[in-house]
Amino acid sequence: MLKKYSGHPYILWSMIFIVFPLILVIYYSLVKVSSETGRLMFSIEGYKTFMQPLYLKVFIKSVLLALEATALCLVIGYPIAYIIANMKPELQKFMALLLILPMWMNFLLRTYAWISILGKNGIINRFLGVIGLPALDLMFNDKAVLIGMVYNFLPFMVLPIYTVLSKIDKSVIEAAQDLGANSRIVMRKVVVPLSIPGIISGITMVFMPAVSTFVIPSLLGGGRSVLIGNLVEQQFLVVGNWNFGSAISVVLMIFILMSMRIMKRYDVEEEGEMNLW
Amino acid sequence: MVTSVQSSLWKFLQRFYTVLIFFFLYAPIIVLIVYSFNDSRLSVGWSGFTLDWYVKLFEDRQIIRSFYYTISIAVLSSTIATIIGTFAAIGIHHMKSFRKQLILSINNLPLLNPDIVTGVSLMALFVFFKAELGFITMLIAHITFNIPYVILSVLPKLRQMPKDMLEAAMDLGATPWYALRKVIIPEISPGIITGALIAFTMSIDDFVISFFTTGNGVSNLSITIYSMARRGINPKINALSTILFVSVLSLMLIINKRQSKESKKSI
Numbered sequence: 001m002l003k004k005y006s007g008h009p010y011i012l013w014s015m016i017f018i019v020f021p022l023i024l025v026i027y028y029s030l031v032k033v034s035s036e037t038g039r040l041m042f043s044i045e046g047y048k049t050f051m052q053p054l055y056l057k058v059f060i061k062s063v064l065l066a067l068e069a070t071a072l073c074l075v076i077g078y079p080i081a082y083i084i085a086n087m088k089p090e091l092q093k094f095m096a097l098l099l100i101l102p103m104w105m106n107f108l109l110r111t112y113a114w115i116s117i118l119g120k121n122g123i124i125n126r127f128l129g130v131i132g133l134p135a136l137d138l139m140f141n142d143k144a145v146l147i148g149m150v151y152n153f154l155p156f157m158v159l160p161i162y163t164v165l166s167k168i169d170k171s172v173i174e175a176a177q178d179l180g181a182n183s184r185i186v187m188r189k190v191v192v193p194l195s196i197p198g199i200i201s202g203i204t205m206v207f208m209p210a211v212s213t214f215v216i217p218s219l220l221g222g223g224r225s226v227l228i229g230n231l232v233e234q235q236f237l238v239v240g241n242w243n244f245g246s247a248i249s250v251v252l253m254i255f256i257l258m259s260m261r262i263m264k265r266y267d268v269e270e271e272g273e274m275n276l277w
Numbered sequence: 278m279v280t281s282v283q284s285s286l287w288k289f290l291q292r293f294y295t296v297l298i299f300f301f302l303y304a305p306i307i308v309l310i311v312y313s314f315n316d317s318r319l320s321v322g323w324s325g326f327t328l329d330w331y332v333k334l335f336e337d338r339q340i341i342r343s344f345y346y347t348i349s350i351a352v353l354s355s356t357i358a359t360i361i362g363t364f365a366a367i368g369i370h371h372m373k374s375f376r377k378q379l380i381l382s383i384n385n386l387p388l389l390n391p392d393i394v395t396g397v398s399l400m401a402l403f404v405f406f407k408a409e410l411g412f413i414t415m416l417i418a419h420i421t422f423n424i425p426y427v428i429l430s431v432l433p434k435l436r437q438m439p440k441d442m443l444e445a446a447m448d449l450g451a452t453p454w455y456a457l458r459k460v461i462i463p464e465i466s467p468g469i470i471t472g473a474l475i476a477f478t479m480s481i482d483d484f485v486i487s488f489f490t491t492g493n494g495v496s497n498l499s500i501t502i503y504s505m506a507r508r509g510i511n512p513k514i515n516a517l518s519t520i521l522f523v524s525v526l527s528l529m530l531i532i533n534k535r536q537s538k539e540s541k542k543s544i
Binding site for chain 2 (some may be wrong): 002003004005006010011013014016017018019020021022023024025028058065066076079080083084093094097099100101102103104105106107108109110111112113114116117123126151154155170208209211212214215219225229232233236242245246247252253256257260
């Protein structure tokens with residue numbers, strides 16, 4: 001009895017609060033209040049609007065910026081994951097803790113703090129002023145948004161790579177060295193290929209929140225940097241055009257699920273359970 | 278000789294890089310903490326040491342209320358999600374392959390979907406049913422995105438459990454409830470605790486989903502900070518975050534010390 005029914009409350013819950021809301025968003029993306037009769041009618045206007053160059057550009061910009069952030073996180077994060085994985089075991093635990101600790105400070109607040117570092121009268125520009133260099137325009141542009149993304153999502157890249165690296169059997173590396181591989185070849189032919197599952201989950205864990213964020217651009221981009229997430233937020237909360245807002249959400253959802261699907265193909269270590277997405 | 282110089286240079290580079298990265302990660306936090314002691318409303322420049330913000334913090338009703346909402350939503354949602362999620366995991370564990378795949382895929386949706394899509398879809402649901410946005414809707418939203426974390430932390434523990442343990446207990450005369458309490462729960466409790474902790478953390482730090490599913494003046498700390506950001510963040514918020522950060526830090530250090538002491542004892 002326990003086996004049979006203990007899953008039922010959640011099946012009901014997930015139908016009402018996960019499946020149905022998504023169906024509702026798809027529904028809203030396809031209907032519109034008719035201006036003549038005041039009733040709901042079928043319309044793909046939301047998707048049509050999205051295809052306008054203005055909005056397509058926002059979408060492409062979001063994807064490119066998220067890709068840039070993901071690449072930067074990988075390039076910056078891989079070495080640090082490697083360094084931590086080669087430390088003494090007690091130190092490893094402590095360093096992993098240090099990586100997670102910042103997440104316990106409110107994420108909006110940490111992002112906001114960058115304004116007082118990068119801003120016009122911020123710490124960097126004051127320092128530049130002291131040593132007699134001209135001030136830089138670091139704040140409220142795409143660069144600031146990029147820094148904010150890398151800052152916020154770097155731990156998501158480092159942690160999975162570190163986990164995989166720390167589990168690599170040291171004797172595999174020794175075997176490669178005994179067989180005459182120098183350190184560069186060991187890195188390229190042994191360590192990196194073995195860490196691919198970590199890299200894959202790192203990439204998905206950074207790219208996904210980066211492409212859909214609206215907080216980072218609205219705090220650090222200062223209105224000059226509108227991304228796809230801002231567009232959704234505006235349509236739902238400011239403009240009130242649910243048809244268009246839902247259409248963007250649906251496109252965003254399909255895009256993410258598809259890119260996850262593609263990423264999964266490169267993941268050599270499949271778990272036993274299959275997934276529909 | 279050359280190799281030893283090279284390896285020590287290599288070591289130095291590694292240390293330098295580590296320090297640099299952690300400086301990058303901690304710089305904003307240091308800035309926040311420093312400004313919580315700054316005798317000026319604006320977060321530019323240093324105008325002297327003060328503890329004023331820590332005193333004024335407790336007089337600010339808006340901040341105290343949003344702190345209260347954050348904590349109560351986190352406690353309630355992680356508790357309810359842990360209960361529903363643990364039962365769900367037991368049920369899913371015993372399902373046949375197709376149903377299992379289907380429900381696990383649905384379970385993964387809130388994890389894979391961007392937060393903003395989850396937030397918007399829940400808001401659409403609440404508006405569709407004409408539910409008044411506020412504490413309850415935000416709580417439901419938090420439970421919904423927390424359950425998947427609980428399920429995903431409990432399932433591996435169930436898989437590690439010997440297959441026929443439940444049957445064995447029941448053959449020996451245990452009622453299903455008794456078997457659950459005395460056999461299954463103790464066996465999977467590490468997974469339950471991990472799941473509950475992840476759920477609690479996710480709930481405390483959530484902004485996007487709460488932002489779309491709340492209303493009626495009910496706002497958690499993140500929402501309060503977001504609405505303050507346009508006018509400039511009040512140092513009182515810095516003070517509150519410093520208190521929270523230091524308490525979590527000391528809690529973690531205590532747990533860490535205890536664990537290392539225990540592991541030394543066992544050696």
